């Protein structure tokens with residue numbers, strides 16, 4: 001079956017990478033059929049149970065058809081398609097992403113009228129089946145809504161809602177996407193620069209066992225308060241990421257947001273020294289073939305490769321004029 005992921009527009013490529021990493025970490029066999037602006041289509045045997053993990057996807061659809069994004073092709077495809085809804089009521093929602101000026105209202109009405117003529121009832125308020133008609137990059141993807149990602153949960157967990165707040169925290173949606181990129185499962189996940197614990201919270205909520213470390217005691221105490229607030233356990237250590245008190249090849253995933261500016265120089269001789277020695281420790285404590293996802297302000301490929309990592313993926317995220325985050329996915 002073909003499944004379409006309606007991706008969020010907050011980043012051009014991270015939402016796709018998040019879905020792919022989730023499928024891979026659950027060992028789900030899939031083939032990527034197409035990747036368009038805010039839409040990823042994959043071929044899978046069954047619907048993958050990943051909606052609860054994802055942060056940068058809005059909806060998951062079972063694809064009914066894909067056709068060129070012009071009114072004639074769309075209405076002809078709707079006529080030819082078997083909606084497969086067994087007498088249930090339905091509703092159609094059209095969404096423009098890129099490259100058409102067709103009216104959503106006209107599309108919804110005309111496509112709806114065709115399915116109605118086939119003998120199915122429309123219910124705009126509480127339909128038993130919801131169809132999405134997504135227009136992007138010259139294509140129309142028509143699909144049955146299987147599941148929506150509850151993105152509001154990330155709003156409930158925004159940093160200022162937590163008992164301990166400190167500026168410079170990652171937003172929960174972004175933190176969750178990073179955790180997913182690391183292919184974390186129920187094994188040990190380490191954040192050696194845990195700050196207020198945002199990454200650990202998202203990791204624990206998908207079932208990982210968390211280990212957090214920060215050189216500042218006040219941060220570790222704050223993280224402890226934040227974890228308790230969400231009823232999350234975990235091992236927290238006050239310590240220097242250049243001397244992690246963990247055995248080699250102990251952890252299954254590492255996700256971290258490296259410090260920069262003044263906070264970085266608490267124990268370190270220089271920023272370069274901190275990046276080099278902490279990456280070397282990250283490499284040491286990570287199990288073979290596992291992944292580390294690192295956020296920083298400067299490209300770290302050179303440091304990562306020097307300590308033995310393979311750089312698998314790299315992304316940039318512009319936060320504001322003077323801050324662009326660099327994200328790298330490393331494999332041991």
Ligand SMILES: C[S@@+](CC[C@H](N)C(=O)[O-])C[C@H]1O[C@@H](n2cnc3c(N)ncnc32)[C@H](O)[C@@H]1O
Pocket residue numbers: 168169170192193194195196197198199213214215216219239240241242256257258259260263264265266267268274
């Ligand atoms: C960018 S912040 C992490 C923010 C975190 N992701 C959050 O959401 O709150 C970096 C953290 O690294 C810590 N830090 C700085 N130098 C360190 C070192 N040598 N070892 C461990 N932690 C360190 C700082 O105290 C700071 O809390």
